Amino acid sequence: MTVLLERPDTVYRRYTCVMADTTVKVDPAVRDRLMVLARERGMTMRDLIAELAGATPTQEELRKRYEETKAYCETHFGVTFTDEEHDRVEKIWQDLEAGRPVDSL
Structure with a gap:
């Protein structure tokens, strides 16, 4: 049929x-x-x-959001965030997500 x-x-x-x-x-x-x-x-x-x-943001959207947040913190709070500090914080987040011990924040 x-x-x-x-x-x-x-x-x-x-x-x-x-x-x-x-x-x-x-x-x-x-x-x-x-x-x-x-x-x-x-x-x-x-x-x-x-x-x-x-x-769900794309990698480009996340990068842009990071840059805008960094600029806002520098402008409004006088906080400068170096690339080394960023890398350190990223490592801490990865350790936390993996359940590894973190020395200090």
């Missing part, structure tokens, strides 16, 4: 002009978790993924 899907031209064409569909293959456990998260928020999985992508 052959099933023929008929899409109303006016609706389908208008929809596809503004929306591109992409298939993302993930493990079933990931798919199921995304569905639970979407349902708990009262949204579709498409909207959840769009929200997650929009809320």
Whole structure:
């Protein structure tokens, strides 16, 4: 038996002009978790993924945010933050996240 899907031209064409569909293959456990998260928020999985992508900063956005924060602290608080201090703090965060002991902050 052959099933023929008929899409109303006016609706389908208008929809596809503004929306591109992409298939993302993930493990079933990931798919199921995304569905639970979407349902708990009262949204579709498409909207959840769009929200997650929009809320996750890129490396460039993080770098820009860092530079803006550093400039703000220097301007408003008179605090200068050297590259060496930045590297030291990054190492401390990595140690904390890994559960390694930290000598001092």
